Amino acid sequence: MRAIDKRLGAVGLALLLMAGLSAPALAQASTEIDFGDDSSEWANDGECDDPRFAGSAMASELLDTDIGRDATDCRAAFEAGSISLAESTTAATTANDDIDFGDDSSEWAKDGECDDPRFAGSAMASELLDADIGRDATDCRAAFEAGTITLVGDSDPAMIGDIDFGDDSSEWAKDLECDDPRFVGSGMASQLEDINIMHDASDCRQAFEDGTITLAGDDAAPAAPAANTASAGMLEQIAARIDFGDDSSTWANDGECDDPDFTGPGVAGETLDADRLHDASDCRAAFLAGTAFLKSVNDLGGFFNYGSDSSEWANDGQCDDWRFTGPGMAKKLEGGDVMADASDCRALEASGEISIKPVFTADYALGAPYDSSGVYFGDNSSSYADDNICDDPRFEGPGVATTLLDSDLEHDAADCKTLFEAGQITLR
Structure with a gap:
């Protein structure tokens, strides 16, 4: 039973006098404390329920869920001198x-x-x-x-805000290894290239916060290179993954790329669908020279299928489709609501309240093949193994089964490895 009866008057005055502080002084000190809001169910009941404080005006039972949730009561008691910040809180x-x-x-x-x-x-x-x-x-x-x-962990949180991790434009971004050569440690990729400096932000930030990498040193943090300074070796590796086609186009070997899947100064001003995959030599040369780049899926007409409004939770102001993430999401999500809450999810994405998880976007597969060497896939002992669907609940993506069982964890290796490398799934 929670204590409801409070006797603040005489006790508060006595504590105020004992503390040797005037009420104005305490009021001034209270402005330096973030009391939070009044969202606790025990707010405005005459006692402070926030466990950051201690004193005679505190409730007899305290819950961590009330931290920062009983502002009015706690502010009044603090200014009356009947509570103070707990010693551990001050430190x-x-x-x-x-x-x-x-x-x-x-x-x-x-x-x-x-x-x-x-x-x-x-x-x-x-x-x-x-x-x-x-x-x-x-x-x-x-x-x-x-x-x-x-x-x-071992990372220094004070340093995190001082590091510009950059963006995720590296082809090796979000593969669970840091590819930025400004860092060193067990969380680093085995092969590093300067082209990835400041271009693997998510992986490197996570590894730094986990304490598996640190900055290599002040002399090892050069500014990010321009996009056209990529090493020839790295561009060769990327080019080896691209099917440029053949040279059967009428415009082949004329010094400019005529394939409509490319864009950039090295690409012809007018391109025809008939020349797709038929100007290989020109397009490959322009790509290696940094004057031609593959278009994104959106540029090529790809789209994201939001689905319909068939969910029972449709049009309730929250997104119930687990392909999205962000503060606008419902807290409890079910597989049946995937592609079934289109209006809510589309509106919340447009307002910036949620975003599509990268693995579900149309252009994620363009980054394939993804490096799976750092992932332990387990074995094929699942009863659903080798069905071309990943049944391991550690993964998510369009290639993952709708119903997932804990018993299949690390037991669908062949399917999950193939789909991971194809950009159809990723680790949660």
């Missing part, structure tokens, strides 16, 4: 100035639990995803200040 408040908590873009942000796997403690969510690193700032900051979570 943590100073320490957290050095931590980049990130933002609140996680779909689980502001739910009263910290979902960022860089931390550990009683206020952590029971299930953690690497995708939430740096994405649950409010919850994690409040819990850290309350002393209910601490940092884990």
Whole structure:
């Protein structure tokens, strides 16, 4: 049973006098504390339910879910001198100035639990995803200040905000290895090229936060190279993955690329569908020279199928299709709602509240083949092995089965490896 009766008057005055602080001084100090909001079910009941504080005006039972959720009660009690920041909270408040908590873009942000796997403690969510690193700032900051979570791992969080990780334009981006040669450590790819400097941001940020890589040194952090300074060896490797076709076009070997699948200054001003895959020598030479580039799927007419509004949750203002991610997502998702909540998901994506998970976008497969050497696929002992669908629940993507069983984890190796390399699935 929660204590409801509070006697703030005489006790608060006595504590105020004992503290030797005037009410205006305490009021001024309170402006430096983020009390949060009044979303707790116990808000405005005359006692403070936020476990970051301690004192006579505190509730007898405290829950981590009320961190930052009882602002009015806690502010009043703090200014009355009947509560103060807990000792561990005061120390943590100073320490957290050095931590980049990130933002609140996680779909689980502001739910009263910290979902960022860089931390550990009683206020952590029971299930953690690497995708939430740096994405649950409010919850994690409040819990850290309350002393209910601490940092884990070997990385220095103070440095993260000072590093420009760049973007994910490398062909090796999001393959679970850092390909940026500014870093060193066990999370690095075995072969590194300068072309990938600042172009493998997601992998390198995650590995840095996990403590598996560090900066190689101040002299090993050169500025990002221009796109046309890629080494010939790297372009040769990329070109080897492209089917340029043959030279049967009327315009073959005329010094410019006539294949309509390419764009750039080395491509003819007018191209014909009939010349697709029929100007190989010209297009290959222009590609190696950096004057021709493959178009994206969107440029080629590809599209994303949002589906229909057949879900029972359609048009409720939340996206229920698990192909998306972001704060506009419903918290409980079911396979039956995939491609069945089109209007909600389309509107939320347009407003920036959600985004399509990369593996479900039309152009993800263009990056194939993906390097699977760092992934352990297991064996083929699943009863669903060799059916050309991945049944391993560690993966997601259009090539993954609709119904997934824990018993198939690491037991559908051949299917999952083939689909991973083809860009049809990726690790969750």
